[in-house]
Amino acid sequence: MAQDNAAFCGVPEGGPSEAKGPPAPPRRRGAGARKRQRYVEKDGKCNVQHGNVRETYRYLTDIFTTLVDLKWRFSLLVFILAYAVTWLFFGLIWWFIAYCRGDLDHLEDHAWTPCVNNLNGFVSAFLFSIETETTIGYGHRVITDKCPEGIVLLLLQAILGSMVNAFMVGCMFVKISQPNKRAETLVFSSHAVVSLRDDRLCLMFRVGDLRDSHIVEASIRAKLIKSKQTQEGEFIPLDQTDLSVGFETGDDRLFLVSPLIISHEIDERSPFWDVSRHQLEKDDFEIVVILEGMVEATDTSMGTRHAHGDFSMRMPPPWGHLHVDTSPPGGHLHGDTSSPQG
Numbered sequence: 001m002a003q004d005n006a007a008f009c010g011v012p013e014g015g016p017s018e019a020k021g022p023p024a025p026p027r028r029r030g031a032g033a034r035k036r037q038r039y040v041e042k043d044g045k046c047n048v049q050h051g052n053v054r055e056t057y058r059y060l061t062d063i064f065t066t067l068v069d070l071k072w073r074f075s076l077l078v079f080i081l082a083y084a085v086t087w088l089f090f091g092l093i094w095w096f097i098a099y100c101r102g103d104l105d106h107l108e109d110h111a112w113t114p115c116v117n118n119l120n121g122f123v124s125a126f127l128f129s130i131e132t133e134t135t136i137g138y139g140h141r142v143i144t145d146k147c148p149e150g151i152v153l154l155l156l157q158a159i160l161g162s163m164v165n166a167f168m169v170g171c172m173f174v175k176i177s178q179p180n181k182r183a184e185t186l187v188f189s190s191h192a193v194v195s196l197r198d199d200r201l202c203l204m205f206r207v208g209d210l211r212d213s214h215i216v217e218a219s220i221r222a223k224l225i226k227s228k229q230t231q232e233g234e235f236i237p238l239d240q241t242d243l244s245v246g247f248e249t250g251d252d253r254l255f256l257v258s259p260l261i262i263s264h265e266i267d268e269r270s271p272f273w274d275v276s277r278h279q280l281e282k283d284d285f286e287i288v289v290i291l292e293g294m295v296e297a298t299d300t301s302m303g304t305r306h307a308h309g310d311f312s313m314r315m316p317p318p319w320g321h322l323h324v325d326t327s328p329p330g331g332h333l334h335g336d337t338s339s340p341q342g
Contacts, residue, residue, distance in 0.1 A: 040225070040288050040307035067171045068178075075175060082168050087133060090157045091126035097149055098125065115147035133161035179295045183304035185210040186291060194266075201266045203243075207291060207306075208259030215302070218254040218293035220245055220262060224271055226285035241271050243287065254291075262289075 040046055059066045067078060098104055098119050106112035107120050118141045119125055128141045132154060143150050189206040197204070209215060222243035229235050243264045246252045254260060266272045272280070292303040 040286060040305055046305075064167070064171065068174050072175075075171070079168050079172065082164055083133075086160065086164055087126065087129050090133065090153070091122065091129035093153060094119065094128055094150075095122045095125035097147070097153065101147070113144055113146045115144060115150040117142050117144060129157070132157050133164075177298065177300060179298065179300050179302035182211075182295050182302050186215075186304050188289060188306040192287060197263060203264045203266060203272065203287075204261050205287075205289065206259055206261050207254075207256070207289070209256045213296045215254075215256050215291075215293035216296050218256050218291060220252050220254055220292075221290045222262075222264060223288045223290070224285060225288055226271075226283070243271070244269065254293075256293075 067075060070078070094116065097115055101115055103112070103114035103116075103119065104121070106114070116125075116128055119128060124141060130136070131138060131141065143154055145151075187208050187210060192203055192205040194201065194203050196202070207220070222245050224241040224243055225238055226241070227235070227237045228239045245262050245264050251263075264270065275283070286307050289306045290303065291306075292301070294300065295302050
C-alpha cells in the first residue's frame with residue numbers, strides 16, 4: 001500500500017476527479033466460490049451465535065434485561081402470563097379460604113358473615129382477585145371485617161400486584177422507548193472507495209441521515225475485523241483493529257445534517273499501510289462502522305452498525321473512484337440521499 005500511495009497506479013492520468021463514474025462490475029473469484037460468511041451483516045446485525053452456554057442461570061440473575069432483549073411476541077406472552085398467573089393464583093387462594101371457612105355452604109344463609117360477600121365459587125373468586133389487584137372495586141364483592149386471613153391476603157396481593165405492575169410496565173416502557181428503529185433512517189454507502197484526498201491515499205465511505213430531527217453528539221468509529229497470526233504462531237480469529245477516522249483531530253464528531261464522507265488516511269499507522277493492492281483484493285476482512293449519538297426528539301442514546309466487506313467480494317475494488325456530489329450549487333442547501341451507493 002505504501003508503493004500504491006506514491007504511484008497510485010489505479011488513478012487515470014488526469015487525477016482522481018476523472019475517475020468518477022460507476023465502479024467496475026464485480027467479478028467472481030470462481031464459479032465454485034463459497035459465499036463469504038459475514039461477521040456483521042449489512043443491516044448491522046451481528047452474525048454470531050453463542051453456543052455451549054452452560055451457565056444459563058446468569059440470564060435469570062438479570063431478568064429485567066433478559067425480558068427487554070426478548071422478541072416482541074415473547075415479551076407480550078410474558079406480559080400476559082405475569083398478570084394471568086397472579087390473578088389465577090390469588091383467585092385460587094380466595095376460593096380456598098371461602099371453602100375452608102364454609103362460606104360456600106352458607107350461600108343462602110343471610111345470618112352468616114362470609115369472608116367475601118357475594119363470592120359463590122371459583123369464577124367469582126377469580127373476578128374478585130382481578131378487582132383487588134387492579135383496584136377496580138365494582139362494589140358487589142367486598143371483603144368483611146370478620147376474616148383476618150382475608151385481610152392479610154388482601155395486603156399481600158396489593159403489594160405483590162404493585163410490584164408486578166412496576167416490573168412489567170417498566171419492561172414494556174423500556175422496550176417501546178428503545179431507539180432501535182431510529183437507525184433505519186441512517187444510511188451508509190454500499191461500497192467504500194480508495195482514492196486520493198489532499199494528495200493522501202484514503203479509504204472513504206459516506207453516511208447520511210434521512211430525518212429532519214438530528215442525531216446529537218454523533219460520533220463514529222471503525223473497526224477492522226480480520227483474522228491474523230502472531231509472530232509466535234498464535235492464530236487469532238476475527239481480530240479487531242481500530243481504524244482512525246479522525247479521533248485525534250475531532251473529525252469523528254459529526255454534525256450530521258447532510259451526507260458526510262468519512263475518511264481513513266492510509267499512513268504508517270494504518271493496518272493497510274503494508275498491504276498491496278493485489279493483496280487487498282484477496283484478503284478476507286470486514287470494516288465495521290459504529291455510529292453513536294442521542295436522538296434529538298426523545299433524548300435517548302442510540303447506536304447503529306454497518307459493515308463494509310466489499311474489498312473481499314469485488315475484484316478489483318473501487319480504486320480511484322469518488323463518491324458522487326450530493327450538494328448541487330445554487331438555491332437552498334440540498335443533501336441527496338437517493339443514491340446511498342455513491
